[in-house]
Amino acid sequence: MSNKRTEISELGEFGLIDHINTRVQLKNSSTLKGIGDDAAIIDAGDHVKVVSTDLLLEGVHFDLAYAPLPHVGFKAVAVNVSDIAAMNAIPKQITVSIALSNRFSVEAVDALYSGIHAACEHYGVDLVGGDTTASRSGLVISITAIGEAKKEEISYRSGAKVNDILCVTGDLGGALVGLQILEREKQVYLSNPDMKPELEKYTVVTGRQLRPDARMDIIHELRELGVVPTSMMDISDGLASEIFHLCKASNVGATIYEDKLPIDKQTYDTAVELNMDPITCVLNGGEDYELIFTIDQKDFAKLEKHPDIHFIGHMTKPEEGKYLVTKSGTAVQLKAQGWKHF
Numbered sequence: 001m002s003n004k005r006t007e008i009s010e011l012g013e014f015g016l017i018d019h020i021n022t023r024v025q026l027k028n029s030s031t032l033k034g035i036g037d038d039a040a041i042i043d044a045g046d047h048v049k050v051v052s053t054d055l056l057l058e059g060v061h062f063d064l065a066y067a068p069l070p071h072v073g074f075k076a077v078a079v080n081v082s083d084i085a086a087m088n089a090i091p092k093q094i095t096v097s098i099a100l101s102n103r104f105s106v107e108a109v110d111a112l113y114s115g116i117h118a119a120c121e122h123y124g125v126d127l128v129g130g131d132t133t134a135s136r137s138g139l140v141i142s143i144t145a146i147g148e149a150k151k152e153e154i155s156y157r158s159g160a161k162v163n164d165i166l167c168v169t170g171d172l173g174g175a176l177v178g179l180q181i182l183e184r185e186k187q188v189y190l191s192n193p194d195m196k197p198e199l200e201k202y203t204v205v206t207g208r209q210l211r212p213d214a215r216m217d218i219i220h221e222l223r224e225l226g227v228v229p230t231s232m233m234d235i236s237d238g239l240a241s242e243i244f245h246l247c248k249a250s251n252v253g254a255t256i257y258e259d260k261l262p263i264d265k266q267t268y269d270t271a272v273e274l275n276m277d278p279i280t281c282v283l284n285g286g287e288d289y290e291l292i293f294t295i296d297q298k299d300f301a302k303l304e305k306h307p308d309i310h311f312i313g314h315m316t317k318p319e320e321g322k323y324l325v326t327k328s329g330t331a332v333q334l335k336a337q338g339w340k341h342f
């Protein structure tokens with residue numbers, strides 16, 4: 001061991017994952033995809049198993065000052081299901097592990113699990129195991145989700161081709177704007193506990209932050225329409241960041257159009273109220289858990305009329321780079337700011 005010390009912030013989250021992955025050597029032929037996509041893919045004979053795991057820490061990923069425990073439980077499942085959806089697979093089982101400090105009662109655990117059970121109902125998954133342990137610093141939740149698909153149904157990040165159409169579901173930026181509102185109202189409350197938080201007019205954006213829904217509805221609809229995306233991810237770190245991941249994995253460029261970016265009216269209005277640029281919220285806001293995917297042009301007609309799928313641009317040659325065309329027609333280079341955990 002040398003005495004050299006490297007700060008994790010020098011690598012960043014994705015740099016750290018790459019750093020860990022360089023020492024991983026896959027030994028089993030059943031491991032079809034290891035680290036580097038939304039979930040791992042494991043050959044199970046006539047189908048594949050899809051496995052994803054997430055770790056949520058109190059104070060880092062959620063704040064119990066404004067996040068109700070049932071919502072925390074629901075969200076913990078939803079973000080894992082979202083990664084299974086991102087591979088175009090169907091979730092079947094989850095395991096749930098929790099670490100708790102003595103601040104939490106059995107009633108609090110019940111409240112957390114009420115949200116976990118509601119999500120299991122909603123997504124049709126079985127809770128099949130987990131672990132519980134003590135924690136010195138609040139609540140820690142780790143969930144592993146296991147899904148299934150046929151091998152040919154899986155959409156990797158690496159499958160996008162030049163001229164494929166780039167699609168996103170739902171609307172974007174709401175979870176970030178909701179977080180800003182929740183933080184603002186928390187500060188108001190902390191400075192004056194007699195003040196009642198004013199949240200009634202922000203229920204759409206706070207809902208996006210506190211209780212996101214994985215887009216399994218879209219995965220089922222794509223199957224019914226006979227469309228397999230050429231590449232796909234979920235949008236957890238922000239649209240621009242995810243476009244960079246898709247372009248890198250697929251060795252393509254991308255051009256997107258500002259006037260095609262989906263934003264909810266309440267997200268837009270609240271961003272303006274907070275002096276935030278709504279388009280920046282759409283491009284760099286995290287935690288929306290919508291899907292970003294590419295389709296072959298031949299599949300466009302099948303999705304054209306879908307009310308919740310938006311065609312925001314197309315893939316280009318890698319040397320053409322990654323650009324946003326503004327409403328005035330100017331092409332500006334995309335920057336992947338995304339969420340920085342370190």
Ligand SMILES: [Mg+2]
Nearest residue numbers: 038083234236
């Ligand atoms: Mg993901």
